[in-house]
Structures are given as C-alpha cells and as structure tokens.
Amino acid sequence: MPDLRDHLHGAVDLDDATLDASFDMADVRARAGRVTARRRAIVAGSVAAVLLLVAGVVAVAVSGRDDADPKRRKVVTDDGTERDPRGHWQELPDGPLSERRNPVMAWTGTELLVIGGYDASRCGDGADCGFRLPRFRDAAAYDPATRQWREIAGPPDGIDLGSDVVVVGGQVYVSADEPQANDDVEPVMARYDPVADQWSSIPYEERTPYGPDDGAERVPRRLAAWGDRVVAYVGSQERAAAREANDLVYDPETAGWTDLPATALDPQFDRRMLEVDGTLVVIGIPIDGPTVWVPARLVEVDPTTTTTIATPEPGGVSGGPAVVGADGPVYRWERLIGSSPTVADRGASADGLESWVAHGTDLINMGPKPAAGVLDLAERPDGPNWVWLPDPGDVSADGDWPTVAVAGDEVAVDRGRAMELDRLRWFAIGRPAGAPAGGADLAMAWAADRLVLWGKDRAWEWTPPSFDPPRAGHIEITATGAVEGSVESSDITCDRDGPGMRKDEWSGTIGDTRVDLLVGRQIEGDLDGVTLFVRDDEGSEDEPRYGYLEHHVRNVADDGTVSVDVELTNMVQTAGVTPDSVHLTAEWRCPD
Amino acid sequence: MDGEVTRAPDPEAFCRALHPRLLGSLTLYLSDWSTAEELTQETLGRVVARWGQVRSMEHPEAWTYRVAMNLATSSLRRRQAERRARTRLERGHTAITDDPTPDALAIRRAVAALPERQRQAVVLRYFCDLDTAGTAAAMGCSEGSVKTHLHRAIAALRDAGLTDEEGEADA
Numbered sequence: 001m002p003d004l005r006d007h008l009h010g011a012v013d014l015d016d017a018t019l020d021a022s023f024d025m026a027d028v029r030a031r032a033g034r035v036t037a038r039r040r041a042i043v044a045g046s047v048a049a050v051l052l053l054v055a056g057v058v059a060v061a062v063s064g065r066d067d068a069d070p071k072r073r074k075v076v077t078d079d080g081t082e083r084d085p086r087g088h089w090q091e092l093p094d095g096p097l098s099e100r101r102n103p104v105m106a107w108t109g110t111e112l113l114v115i116g117g118y119d120a121s122r123c124g125d126g127a128d129c130g131f132r133l134p135r136f137r138d139a140a141a142y143d144p145a146t147r148q149w150r151e152i153a154g155p156p157d158g159i160d161l162g163s164d165v166v167v168v169g170g171q172v173y174v175s176a177d178e179p180q181a182n183d184d185v186e187p188v189m190a191r192y193d194p195v196a197d198q199w200s201s202i203p204y205e206e207r208t209p210y211g212p213d214d215g216a217e218r219v220p221r222r223l224a225a226w227g228d229r230v231v232a233y234v235g236s237q238e239r240a241a242a243r244e245a246n247d248l249v250y251d252p253e254t255a256g257w258t259d260l261p262a263t264a265l266d267p268q269f270d271r272r273m274l275e276v277d278g279t280l281v282v283i284g285i286p287i288d289g290p291t292v293w294v295p296a297r298l299v300e301v302d303p304t305t306t307t308t309i310a311t312p313e314p315g316g317v318s319g320g321p322a323v324v325g326a327d328g329p330v331y332r333w334e335r336l337i338g339s340s341p342t343v344a345d346r347g348a349s350a351d352g353l354e355s356w357v358a359h360g361t362d363l364i365n366m367g368p369k370p371a372a373g374v375l376d377l378a379e380r381p382d383g384p385n386w387v388w389l390p391d392p393g394d395v396s397a398d399g400d401w402p403t404v405a406v407a408g409d410e411v412a413v414d415r416g417r418a419m420e421l422d423r424l425r426w427f428a429i430g431r432p433a434g435a436p437a438g439g440a441d442l443a444m445a446w447a448a449d450r451l452v453l454w455g456k457d458r459a460w461e462w463t464p465p466s467f468d469p470p471r472a473g474h475i476e477i478t479a480t481g482a483v484e485g486s487v488e489s490s491d492i493t494c495d496r497d498g499p500g501m502r503k504d505e506w507s508g509t510i511g512d513t514r515v516d517l518l519v520g521r522q523i524e525g526d527l528d529g530v531t532l533f534v535r536d537d538e539g540s541e542d543e544p545r546y547g548y549l550e551h552h553v554r555n556v557a558d559d560g561t562v563s564v565d566v567e568l569t570n571m572v573q574t575a576g577v578t579p580d581s582v583h584l585t586a587e588w589r590c591p592d
Numbered sequence: 593m594d595g596e597v598t599r600a601p602d603p604e605a606f607c608r609a610l611h612p613r614l615l616g617s618l619t620l621y622l623s624d625w626s627t628a629e630e631l632t633q634e635t636l637g638r639v640v641a642r643w644g645q646v647r648s649m650e651h652p653e654a655w656t657y658r659v660a661m662n663l664a665t666s667s668l669r670r671r672q673a674e675r676r677a678r679t680r681l682e683r684g685h686t687a688i689t690d691d692p693t694p695d696a697l698a699i700r701r702a703v704a705a706l707p708e709r710q711r712q713a714v715v716l717r718y719f720c721d722l723d724t725a726g727t728a729a730a731m732g733c734s735e736g737s738v739k740t741h742l743h744r745a746i747a748a749l750r751d752a753g754l755t756d757e758e759g760e761a762d763a
Contacts, residue, residue, distance in 0.1 A: 004746070004755040008719040011699035012616040022629050023611045025604050031637025288708070 087465035089432035091458060095149035096140050099457040101133070105445035106165045106172045108141075108194050112447040113172060114454060115139040115192070116154060116161050120441065135160065141194070144447055144461070153197045159190045164223040166230055169252050170194065173230050175223050176201065187221055189232055189250065204232060204248055205257040221248075224273040226280045228252065231260060237267035238287055247273075263296055263333045276358040276377055282333070283356060283363075295336040295363065297377065336375065355414050357407035359421040364407075366414040374424060399431060400439035408446040411464045418464075432460040603643045607636045610653055614660060617715045621664055623704040635660040657720060657730040661712050702752040710745035713738050 014022075095114070097103070103117030118133035139154040155161050155176075162175035176190035178201060188201040204221065224231040226249070233247040247260035260280075268284025275281070280298040355366045363375040399416060406412065412419050418429045429451075436442060436455045443454040450461045614635060618628035638659050639646050646652045703711060709731070716727040717738070728735045749755050 004714075004718045004749065005721070007699050007754050008620060008703070008715070009616075011696040011703070012619050012719070013696065014612060014616060014619075019612050019615070022615060022632070023608060024633065025607065027633050028607055028636040028640055031634055032640035 086463050087429075089430065089453070089460045089462045091432065091434070091460050092142065092452070093147055093149065095142065095457075095459065096151050097138060097457065098136070100136050101441055101443075101456075102163075103136075103139075103443055103454060104161050104163070104165050104174055105443055105452070105454060106167050106174075107445060107447045108167055108170060108172065109448075110145075111141040111143050111194070112445065112452055113139060113141050113152065113192070113194070114459075115174075117443075123440075142447075142452070142459070144450065152194070153192075153199060155190060155192075155199050159188070159199060159201050160185070161190060164221075166223045166225040168225050168230050169228055171252060173223055173250075175221055175232075189221075189223070189230070202250065202255075206245060206248070222271075222273070224275065224280070226273075226275050227278065231273055231280065232257075233260070233271065233273050233282070235271055236269040237271065237284075238269050261298065261331050261333060265294060265296055265333070265335065268294065272356055274356060274358055274363075276363050277361040279377060281336075281358075281363055281377075293365070295375065296333045297336055298331045299334045300331055336377070357412045357414075357421075359407060359412070362421075364412065364419075364421070364424075366412060366419065406444060406446055406451070408449065408451065408464070410449075411451075413444070413451060420464075427465075429462060432462075434458065435460065603640045603647075606647075606652070607639060610656060611636065613720050614656065617657065617720050618660055618664055620700060620703055620719055621661070621711055621715050623700050631660060631663050634663060651726060651729055653720075654722060654726045654729040657716055657722070661716075661730065699754060702749055702754050705752075706745050706748055709737075710741045710748070713741035714745045714749070717742060 097114060097117075099121065100117035101120040101123075104113070104115040106113045106115070116139060117136045119136060120133055123133075137154040137157070139152045140149050141152050142149050155174075158178055160177045160179060162177065164175040166173050172192040172194065174190045174192070176188050177185035178188050179185050186203070188203050191200050191202055192198070193200075221232045222235045224233065229252070230250040231247065232250065234245050246262070248257045249260050250257055263282055265282075265284070266286045266288065268282075269287055271282060271284035273280060273282050276297070281295055282297075283293050283295045285293055357364050357366060361377045363377060365373050365375075407421065410421060412421055413429065416429070416431070418427050419425065420427065432453065432455075434455075435453065435458075441456050445452055447461070450463045453460045453462070611632065615628060615632045618631050618635075619625050622628050622631075635656060639652075639656055646655060649655050703714060706714065712731055713727060716722050716730050717724070720730075722730060724735045724738050728738045731738060731741075746755060
C-alpha cells in the first residue's frame with residue numbers, strides 16, 4: 001500500500017502548466033498593497049456601525065420657526081405647504097464640522113455628538129476606498145432643544161477611534177486603538193467625558209492577549225452597554241487566540257475590569273452582544289456547524305455571593321458559571337431555545353449581514369432579507385422560539401443603506417426600511433433631499449425620539465410618524481385580473497387587531513380554491529396604506545386565522561383616496577394555492 | 593526542518609517556490625480548488641506585505657502555512673474567498689480547472705472528513721512535508737498536540753483504507 005504521502009500528493013497532482021497558470025505575482029503584489037493599506041487604515045468595521053443612505057425622495061425644508069419640539073415644528077414641502085414634521089426629514093442647521101465620512105455618533109441624553117471621521121475627499125462618492133483615509137480629530141455636539149451646534153474636544157493624536165460606541169453613565173465609550181512605535185496598534189477603550197470635555201484611554205486587562213502578528217486578521221473588541229457597565233467582547237472566535245481571550249466587563253464605579261463568564265458555547269463568529277430588558281445576550285454563528293444564529297443570555301445565579309457554582313443547571317450551556325465582579329453577583333450563560341429563523345429555516349440565501357435590536361423583552365433580528373424574527377425572552381420556560389416577522393416586501397429601502405440596525409424607542413431602521421417595534425410592522429421612511437448619493441458618505445444615530453443622518457457636511461433629522469389608531473372610514477375593494485369572486489365593501493371600524501388593523505374581508509376563487517383575504521387599512525402620520533392577509537388553514541370557521549401576505553404603503557391622494565394594485569404571487573406560501581397572478585385593487589377614503 | 597523552501601533572496605522567488613505546495617495543501621484542506629487558489633494568492637500577498645519580517649524568520653514557510661491555515665479556517669474569510677474565486681472564474685481570469693481522478697477524489701474526501709485540526713496536521717505533515725516542529729509552528733500548538741492530532745487522523749485514514757501506517761512513526 002502506498003504510504004500516506006504518496007496518497008496525498010497523488011490526490012493533488014498539479015502539473016507545471018496548471019501551476020504556472022495559477023501563479024500570478026502581479027495579483028500577489030496587488031493584494032500585498034491592500035493588506036498594507038488595511039493595516040494602516042484601521043478603518044475596518046466602521047462602516048458597519050453607521051447607517052448609509054442614497055438618493056432623496058421627500059423634499060423638505062425646515063421652516064424658520066425655532067421650535068425645539070419636532071412634533072410642533074412645521075416643515076414646508078416643495079410645493080410650499082406646511083405639514084406635520086412627523087414621518088419627514090428635516091435638515092439641521094449648519095454645524096462646525098467639515099465634510100467627512102463615518103464619524104462616531106453618540107447621544108448623551110442631551111446632545112448628539114459627532115466625532116472624528118475620515119477625509120474621503122479623494123474617494124468618489126460612496127466609494128469604498130482601498131487606501132488609507134486621513135482621520136479628522138475634531139468633534140461637535142448638537143442640541144436638538146436649541147437646534148445649535150458647539151465644538152467639543154476631539155480624540156487626541158494617540159487615540160484612533162474605531163466604530164463601536166456606547167454611552168453608559170453619561171460617559172461615551174468607543175472602541176479604539178493606540179498606534180505603537182513599531183507600526184503596530186494596541187487595542188484600548190476610549191472614553192469621552194462630556195462634562196469635562198476630555199478624552200482618556202482605558203487599557204484592556206486581557207488574560208490572553210490576542211492578535212499575535214501571525215498574518216491572520218486581528219480580531220477587534222466590540223462594545224456593548226450592560227446596565228451601568230460596559231462589555232468589551234471578542235467579535236469572532238475563529239482564531240485560536242481569540243477563543244482563549246476573555247470577554248471583559250468594565251465597571252466605571254471601580255474603574256476596573258473583570259471577566260465575563262465564558263459562554264461555553266461552541267466557538268462563534270459574527271458575535272454580537274446586546275442588552276435585552278436588562279439581560280445581556282450573546283448571539284453568534286457556530287464556526288463548525290450550520291449557518292444559524294445561536295443565542296444565549298446571561299442569567300443571575302446568586303445576587304449576593306461570589307461563590308462559583310460548579311454544576312451547571314439543566315437547560316444551561318455546558319460549563320459552570322463564573323463570577324463577574326469581585327464582590328458582585330454570580331452569573332452563568334443560558335442557551336436560549338431556537339436558532340435564528342434565517343437561512344436554515346427558510347432555505348433561502350441571505351443578502352447581507354444580519355442586524356439585531358432589542359425592544360422590551362424582544363430580541364429582534366431585522367434581517368437580512370428574506371428572513372427576520374423576534375425572540376421574546378419573557379416566554380421562558382415554555383419558549384422562547386423565533387417568530388417570523390413579515391417580509392418587508394416592497395417597502396422601499398430607497399437606495400443603498402447600511403446593514404446594521406439602529407433602534408429608537410418606537411422605531412428601528414435597518415437597510416433603509418423602518419419597523420414599528422410595538423407591532424413589528426415595516427414601513428418606508430424615504431430619504432432627505434440633498435443627501436449624498438453614495439451610501440458610504442452617510443452615518444446615522446438616534447437622538448432621543450429622532451433619527452439623525454449625517455451626510456458629508458450636512459445633517460437631517462427624522463421623527464417617527466404617529467402610530468395612533470386611524471380614523472373611521474370606508475373601504476371598497478375591487479378584484480381584477482385572473483380572479484373570479486365576490487367583491488365586498490364595508491365600513492372600517494379601525495379597531496386594532498394584531499399586526500395591523502384587520503378591516504375588510506374579500507372572498508374570491510382562484511381555480512377551484514376559495515381565497516379569503518382580509519384587507520386592513522393603516523394610517524401612519526399622514527401616510528395611508530393597506531395590509532393584506534390571507535386566511536390560512538389553522539383557524540376555525542368561527543375564528544379564522546389569517547397570515548400576513550402583502551404590505552403596501554402609499555400616500556393618500558388629494559381627495560383622500562388611496563389606491564393600491566397588488567400582485568399576489570406568493571399566496572402559495574400561506575394559502576396552499578398556486579395562482580398564476582392575482583391583481584387586487586383597493587380604494588378607500590376616510591372622512592376628514 | 594523538513595520540507596523547507598530554500599531561503600529566497602526576494603519575495604517573488606520565495607512565493608514561486610512555495611506556491612505549488614501551498615496551493616496543493618489548501619486544495620487538500622478545503623477540497624475546493626478555486627477557493628484554494630484564491631487563498632493561496634491571498635496568503636502570498638500577506639507574505640509580500642510583511643516581507644521585511646518574513647525574510648528574517650527562522651521558518652518563513654511555516655509562518656506562511658500558518659497564515660494560509662488561518663485564512664482557510666476563518667469562516668468569514670473563506671466565504672469571501674469563495675465569492676472572489678467565483679468572480680474570477682466568471683470573469684475568465686482562471687482558465688484552468690482542477691480535474692481530479694476518482695481515486696484522488698476519494699482521498700480528498702477522506703481527508704475532508706477529518707476534524708479541522710487533524711486535517712491541518714495531516715496536510716502540513718504529510719503533504720507539505722514539514723517536520724513535527726514545523727507543523728506545530730504552523731498550527732500554533734505544541735508538538736505533543738501535533739502528534740495527538742496525527743495519531744487520531746491516521747487512525748481514521750487507516751480505517752478509510754488510505755494508509756497502513758501506525759501513527760507518527762516517521763516524525
């Protein structure tokens with residue numbers, strides 16, 4: 001029997017012609033250039049922390065009234081009419097900062113900070129430059145109450161800011177690096193004190209420093225707020241050194257680091273930690289296994305003692321708990337039931353990175369398309385498991401947006417689509433007129449009840465529309481196209497019932513199959529829309545159940561009429577029928 | 593150290609000399625010629641980017657294999673490499689393709705069935721011809737760990753009929 005060497009070499013028997021054709025020194029040198037540029041720029045990840053936008057739809061200008069409450073301040077549209085600012089973009093006054101890309105943005109509770117960023121003037125609009133971008137080190141704060149900007153201290157020369165930013169106890173913490181004399185960098189956590197207007201750096205206390213210069217990409221630490229503490233965690237455990245690195249907790253009160261309990265989960269990449277209803281949750285994709293997100297949460301075992309409990313409880317992940325603080329409570333990780341309803345469950349390929357937000361006790365996965373779900377941590381011990389979110393459908397992203405969601409109290413925005421968090425409904429937010437066409441030139445953050453968009457040297461704010469129940473009205477539904485069936489109309493009662501308002505039933509047949517639809521009208525601010533539901537097989541005759549089908553939002557016409565023309569092509573997913581194509585036209589108007 | 597590439601005076605000579613075994617090892621490790629080709633180029637790019645350090649290393653080829661294995665075991669980077677490899681193929685940059693024989697395919701499958709660290713150890717030790725110390729350096733672990741991985745890997749390959757070796761006999 002040939003020895004193992006012979007077997008292996010025989011399995012990869014590459015002839016000289018193949019090898020010559022494969023070896024491309026020019027390509028090697030080009031890659032070397034990119035590696036060098038990437039090492040020096042330390043820009044990695046910053047794009048992921050901001051939201052990006054493209055072309056504008058709603059032309060809005062701020063009126064001259066200096067009113068800090070956006071709900072009272074009127075905006076003037078292109079045609080000169082005044083309108084409620086909710087649901088619209090308004091440009092902020094000019095600030096002191098020059099044109100820049102990817103500044104760090106953070107809301108302190110009273111001001112929105114815009115810090116640093118990069119000089120991308122040598123790049124094309126929105127281009128992902130492959131060379132090192134010069135850093136800006138100035139910063140400014142915007143007070144929405146006075147609509148005024150002021151200059152603040154920027155990060156000093158010795159601190160290069162990264163992308164993750166959290167605000168804890170009024171202090172702003174940013175992932176950062178300190179350039180070293182040997183062209184290497186030392187990861188640190190930067191802190192900005194808004195009251196003292198001062199920057200400082202806080203070195204990590206790593207049990208196992210990672211990032212040896214072995215040619216592999218460095219794994220930067222990411223930050224998460226956890227109550228009055230800051231968690232600095234490893235973003236990926238792909239490399240052995242990162243697997244051994246401890247996730248850290250910084251307590252501002254003691255100015256010290258402690259170890260976060262090891263998760264004892266299989267090593268993960270694309271790790272995210274975020275606080276959900278006071279609980280720290282870690283989500284990641286196992287390196288060896290299917291591409292599904294595995295969440296676990298940190299549960300308090302004993303609030304009074306620091307004694308380590310060696311035996312994990314049933315339902316917990318393997319491995320025992322660890323002590324977070326020297327005099328603090330004992331925690332252990334508990335794996336949550338269910339994995340993300342994404343690629344594995346839907347059998348579809350994802351179109352980009354996933355993004356996560358927390359709302360109440362919900363951990364919400366907002367993407368990527370076509371999958372999204374919500375995991376209610378309050379459902380333990382009977383759950384929780386993932387619940388589907390409606391597909392954004394044709395809710396327009398209005399251009400190229402970033403893939404990381406930002407969540408306010410009522411609304412989260414992801415890839416240009418907004419979601420009303422209480423009812424988990426998608427809607428469009430449009431984009432401000434004059435926003436740069438290139439998505440890379442934009443950044444976004446919530447400032448209390450408004451979303452602020454930074455684009456080069458301009459900024460806009462957007463406030464959520466009113467989610468109050470709509471007024472009563474009348475709806476008429478007309479089915480056209482390859483449908484035979486009755487057309488019914490009735491008065492709208494406008495009661496809330498589940499996700500959206502279920503209003504009117506439409507019955508039709510497609511072939512031999514009866515199809516029952518519910519059509520719900522939604523009013524969001526001054527936007528009118530319609531949601532369609534199709535009856536599924538799980539309900540009874542007395543209590544039918546309807547599955548979400550389509551969601552369209554359209555502006556109401558001058559006469560108060562809203563029309564939609566919906567092509568129902570995905571009914572097979574919920575109704576078990578396979579129509580060729582069904583067009584449903586709905587018109588309705590509400591009384592003034 | 594076995595399997596050592598003659599110390600090259602310039603990065604191109606070093607890359608050219610190491611390229612065949614690097615490409616072959618990644619092909620074995622990944623069971624995917626296109627991705628292996630992409631990661632080989634990427635690995636060599638990093639060699640050139642750090643040539644000032646690499647040329648002074650005691651075992652530059654072991655370091656290079658370590659970079660390659662780091663890239664290959666990174667799920668994210670592997671997916672990126674797969675996308676780039678597809679793009680290269682679609683654009684016609686790569687005219688050649690890997691066309692293994694049935695026997696070669698069977699061997700690759702047997703290797704692919706090994707756990708990650710065992711696969712690394714086998715490829716580095718028996719295909720790249722690194723000695724135990726070099727394999728340990730490339731894997732970032734101790735020589736004892738290498739021997740353990742090899743022992744288990746060879747047992748699995750023996751069960752698959754690929755070898756009658758007893759273990760790390762020739763280390």
